[in-house]
Amino acid sequence: MSTTKRDITNLIHHAYTPPAGFDAPQQGVFKASTVYFPTVANMRQREWKDKSSYTYGLHGTPTTYTLEERLCSLEGGAQCVLVPSGLAALATVALAVLHSGDEVLLPANAYGPNKALAEGELRHYGISHQLYDPLSPQDLASKINPRTRLVWMEAPGSVSMEFPDLPEMVRLCKARGVMCALDNTWGSGLAFKPFDLLGDAPADGESGSLAVDISAHALTKYPSGGGDVLMGSVITRNPALHLKIKLCHMRLGLGVAANDAEAVLRSLPSIDLRYRAHDQTARALAAWWQAQPQCVQLLHPAFAGSPGHSHWQALCERTPGSGLAAGLFSVMIDARYSQAQVDAFCDNLKFFRIGYSWGGPVSLVVPYDLASMRQSWPSHLKQGTLVRFSSGLESAHDLIHDLNQSAQAHLPVA
Ligand SMILES: *Cc1c(COP(=O)(O)O)cnc(C)c1O
Numbered sequence: 001m002s003t004t005k006r007d008i009t010n011l012i013h014h015a016y017t018p019p020a021g022f023d024a025p026q027q028g029v030f031k032a033s034t035v036y037f038p039t040v041a042n043m044r045q046r047e048w049k050d051k052s053s054y055t056y057g058l059h060g061t062p063t064t065y066t067l068e069e070r071l072c073s074l075e076g077g078a079q080c081v082l083v084p085s086g087l088a089a090l091a092t093v094a095l096a097v098l099h100s101g102d103e104v105l106l107p108a109n110a111y112g113p114n115k116a117l118a119e120g121e122l123r124h125y126g127i128s129h130q131l132y133d134p135l136s137p138q139d140l141a142s143k144i145n146p147r148t149r150l151v152w153m154e155a156p157g158s159v160s161m162e163f164p165d166l167p168e169m170v171r172l173c174k175a176r177g178v179m180c181a182l183d184n185t186w187g188s189g190l191a192f193k194p195f196d197l198l199g200d201a202p203a204d205g206e207s208g209s210l211a212v213d214i215s216a217h218a219l220t221k222y223p224s225g226g227g228d229v230l231m232g233s234v235i236t237r238n239p240a241l242h243l244k245i246k247l248c249h250m251r252l253g254l255g256v257a258a259n260d261a262e263a264v265l266r267s268l269p270s271i272d273l274r275y276r277a278h279d280q281t282a283r284a285l286a287a288w289w290q291a292q293p294q295c296v297q298l299l300h301p302a303f304a305g306s307p308g309h310s311h312w313q314a315l316c317e318r319t320p321g322s323g324l325a326a327g328l329f330s331v332m333i334d335a336r337y338s339q340a341q342v343d344a345f346c347d348n349l350k351f352f353r354i355g356y357s358w359g360g361p362v363s364l365v366v367p368y369d370l371a372s373m374r375q376s377w378p379s380h381l382k383q384g385t386l387v388r389f390s391s392g393l394e395s396a397h398d399l400i401h402d403l404n405q406s407a408q409a410h411l412p413v414a
Contacts, residue, residue, distance in 0.1 A: 026265060027066045029259055031259075032057040058255045063265070064256060070268055074223075074268070077194075077235035080235045081233065086185060087117075089216040090111070090117065094118075101126060103147040104151070106131055107157055108374060109154065130143050137169050149179060151178055154186070159386065160381060161307070167315065170212055179214070180212050182215050185217055186328065187316075188275060191324040195211040196211060197211060197212070213236065216234050223271060224267055225267040227357065229260045288404075290303070294337065297332035300329035307380045307381075328391075330368075333345075335384045345411050367388075
């Protein structure tokens, strides 16, 4: 029998509703563009700027509201906006708070695409930028001028891993009345609390006496943990600032997919365990590198001698031995090895795959051309070829064995 029109309508307007009271560890995947209103009057009353109800898929579902609230708990924030990538989080902050004629300051070791955003889009909108030395709060202070509206910070910086004096830089911005935004991807809300930089918050979930204004996070990394989701968040503690970001986000039409939000929700309960495991493995690998003659400099903020190590200690290690660090570090390979030798070393690793991003189960390696990433070679970095490693969840023993076999074959010690 063929399907009648009435049958199809019944499929769409079915009388059945499942029993209320389903309760389980995960919230479930709520998917929607359209959200129903029982009446027109109800539709007109709905508030779309907060989580008091639902209005449209782009503005939130039970799945995305739940993820936003849990991310606020992770980072110690009060409000959260979800965006489709970490880079979209950085761009959303810029578009929400910067206007034509403003200037944004970025650390010289900033995440490359954030610099590219400033050099490309922002410049075309009449927004200028300057780079500051992340290891010199004085340099940052000297670059703040009447047009400075926003200062980006990273702790540590991407690739070269210098750890700045974050509290001092935030204090400086507050004193000068400039908004400060942290790219908190490395710390993930675990190594330190961006809204409680001095560790003096009166209670869990409250703000401390020194806090960044905005924390942007590439959820793509540790919150996802799988190397399979792209997402970002923008977290604040100031309702007016949040509303400004939220309105910009709504006007730009940025949404995240329900299945992706659910994947991150599923990974969040294990983030602390995973972060600690990545950290331990990275430190074992870094310690191995430190003993190798091919390594002229180890760039890992938890290791003495790494640029800004004392700032990492002050911020992340309130009691000796308790400090956490992400599973990310770089090694400067002696300049006597050619780029071809370093590339061959990377190509012949078995467990380290060649690829961008980090925070997933698979260890990754990328050689970087640092000279092309900086205006000049930083004086605190030795000459050589920089290789960045990101530890996965494999056994550290197997990973060290892998490094050793490829180094012996391709980076011979004279
Ligand atoms: C990966 C990363 C981003 C961007 O995240 P995507 O989701 O890949 O866009 C931003 N900042 C830092 C520090 C990152 O490592």
